[in-house]
Structure formats: C-alpha cells, structure tokens
Amino acid sequence: MAAGALLLAGDHVRIEVVVSGPIRLEIVETAGTVAYAMRGASARWDVAIELTDGASLQWYGEPFVVAADADVTRSTSAQLDGGCTAEIRESLVLGRYGEVGGTLRTQTRAWIGADLLLAEDLDLSPENRTGWAILGRARCLDTVTALGHRLPEAPHTLQLEGTGSIARRLVHQQHESDLGGTSGAVGSEPGAVGRASGAVGGVSGAVGRTAGTH
Template sequence: MRTPCGGAGIRATARVEARADGRGGTALPVLDGEGPLALRRTRSTGATARVTLVGAMSGPLGGDHLTVEAAAHEGARLHIGSAAATMALPGQSEATARYDVRITVADGAELHWLPEQLISVRDSDLRVTTRAEVSEGARLVLREEQALGRTGEPPGRLTSRLVVRRAGVPLLDQELSCGPGAPGGWDGPAVLSGCRAVGQLIVVRPEFAHDKPQPKPLGEWAALTPLAGPAVMVTAVAPDALQVRRVLDEAWSHLG
C-alpha cells in the first residue's frame, strides 16, 4: 500500500515481532510490510527466526518516510537481514527522505540487525535514524554500513544517527553527516579521510559487564571501542563497502 506523505513521497512501515513459541523456537506473530518494505521469513536454524527485508520498489526517494519496527520479546531469537543494498535516490520532491529503524529487545531475548549497506546516490538527500532499546538481560548485534555514491560518482547528502539505550540508560548516541551541504570536515582526516565507505558494529551482551574486550585498533581501517556499559562498538572506514564488510565480519568472528 502506497500512502502519500504530505503530497510528496510515501509513508511505509514494516513490522516484525518475535516471541518464544514454547517449544524451543521462535514464532513471528507479526510480520507485515507495505510499500517499498516487504518482509519474508526465511529458513530458520535452531531457536532463531530469520527474516529478510526485501525492497519491493525503488526507494527511499526524496520525500519518502520509511520505518522498520522490530521487537524480540522475552526468550525470542530474531535475525533480520536484507536481500540487497538500499539505494537512497533523488525523487521528484526536493524534500529530505527519512528512514527510521526502531529496535526493541526484551530480557532473555536476542536480536541481530544485519542489513546490507546503504548507498547514498548522487543528488539524493536521506536522513537515517536507528534507535535500539535493549533490556538489562538482552543481547543485540547491530551492523550499519554506508557507501558514499556508486562507483565513479559523488555521494548525495546522508545524515545517519545511531542511538542505543540499555535499561533506559544511553550506551551510544552518535551522528554522522556526509555529502553536499554537510558540515565542513566530514571528508577530512579526522572523519572519513577521503574514504567512501563507513560502518559500525555494536554488540551488547550482559556478560560484557564482567569481561569486556579492551580498546584496540583493528588493522588500518578500524578500531574496537568499549562503550559505557556491557557493550562494544567496532567502527570502520575504507575506500569501498566490500573492505568495510570484511573488517566488520572479522571483528564479529572474534567477538562471536
């Protein structure tokens, strides 16, 4: 269903809720998408339910407002990925497009949010906001990757905010703005240093309260940073999205 958004762009929401099924697995009583956002349950393994976000049409375009809401209730295990990269594209409207991700993880639940990269296409303007609310006994693995432009083209305007809270206490609140019109210095040595791809991996685990990895560089492109709580963040920049993925995958293999 395509719903007009103030005469320019569309509004669309995808929702998924995961609950323990009482038999050692995870049920999905809510699995619903609209417009450009389609959700598909894929082959699950063990206690984990796997869901793939499929782009049913182009977007987000200028003026669009897309939202993904994912909740893992007590005892559930949910893994969410995407079928392909998300392309932020220019549209007929010059209004900024918005893409909101809202994640909730209850005590005793685990949620992995591992979509493919977001590509900021030339002349696009997108604001992405990801908010994760994690209970005290919950586990979260969250990966975000952005590529600034397709091969051989300059990027559009991209602003990305990532907020993670545990038991109501902030663990992380950061924002990065890149591309035309962004604050000066975003492509300088203190931020991207000319790189065209950036990514973050956040891992929240109760056991990190007693045994948390120490800060360290991860090769030329990345670093691991403990957060103020039982969580760590890996940040990577690289010339392209493929190298960012390799770094984050290697970091996850050691943390996992």
C-alpha cells in the same frame, strides 16, 4: 524487490523490531538499498528496536547507498532490557561507483534499561565528511555496534563506558571492509531461534512506508 530496495524523494521508511522472551532473532536482508537523486527534496529511514525478557538480535545489514543528489536522514533507536543483547551492522556507502554521494545525516541512540548507552550524531554531507576526523578520503563507513555485550578487543574497536562496543572501518569500497563476520557473542543463550528476511529488511514487528510524489 530481490534486486534491491529504493529510497526516493518524499519516502519515509520506518522499521520496528520488537522481540520479547528468550528468542534469538536474526534479520537477513536479501539486497542493499539505494537512495536516488531527490531534486532538492529529502527522505527518511528510521529503525526502532525493542528487546525485552532476555531477547537477542543479530542484524548484519546490506549496504545503504546514498547516490549523488540524494538527501537522507537515517535514525536508529534501540531500547534493551538488562540481559538482552544486540549486534547490528550498518554499512553506509556515499555514492555509487564513480559518484560523489549525496547528503546523509545519521542519529543513533541506545539504552539498556533507563541508562543511555550510546548517543551519536553524524553529518555526512559532502561539505563536512571529508574532514580528517570524519571520513577523510573514504567513501564507505562500515560499523558493527554491540549492545548488552562487548566485541573482542581490537585496534579499531571502541569499548563503550557501558556494556557495548563499536567496531568501525573507513574504506573506499565496501567490500574492502573486514566486518562481514559476526563475533559469535549474540545468541549464545538457549531459546527459540527466528529468522526474517526481506529487501528493505525483514523484521519481527511492523514495517511502514509512506511514499510521496516522485
């Protein structure tokens, strides 16, 4: 679907990315994803990443739009060996233009070896996300997460206790974010280069989708 991917009531999308060896993998999405109204039902979007033996991943995702009356749970899990690096952009948009977006709950976990590097849970349901400590008046949450290396110091970049960083922007329109570039830190090591692309997200691994009744 070159025009975009759809997430409908009852869908469960699982994307697995497995990279082993001195490989630099870049995932390029050809279009964003829209989660549509679900009439009281819900959907899931799960991403599992595993990097071993010096692998590097760069994945700058296209916008993930949660339309009015959608209810989505989205999780990202990343397991890295020491010496591996990843840089992942997740651009979450609550509602299409002129809409009050639906409910989105996210969970992010990342490990380097046996050490937990990042654990974050966000409840972006309409009744919770307008608090000053979450989104306030913003409609879009744009995040670049670096694992196994650090992003440059900047006012809106959080350096994690372990080797990693989170750069985040809260904006009303997704195109207002300045996180569209890359830090250049990922993939600096020599090795093979791979690129995958797709509307739902091209991966080196498996993509699974189970569709319910719509």
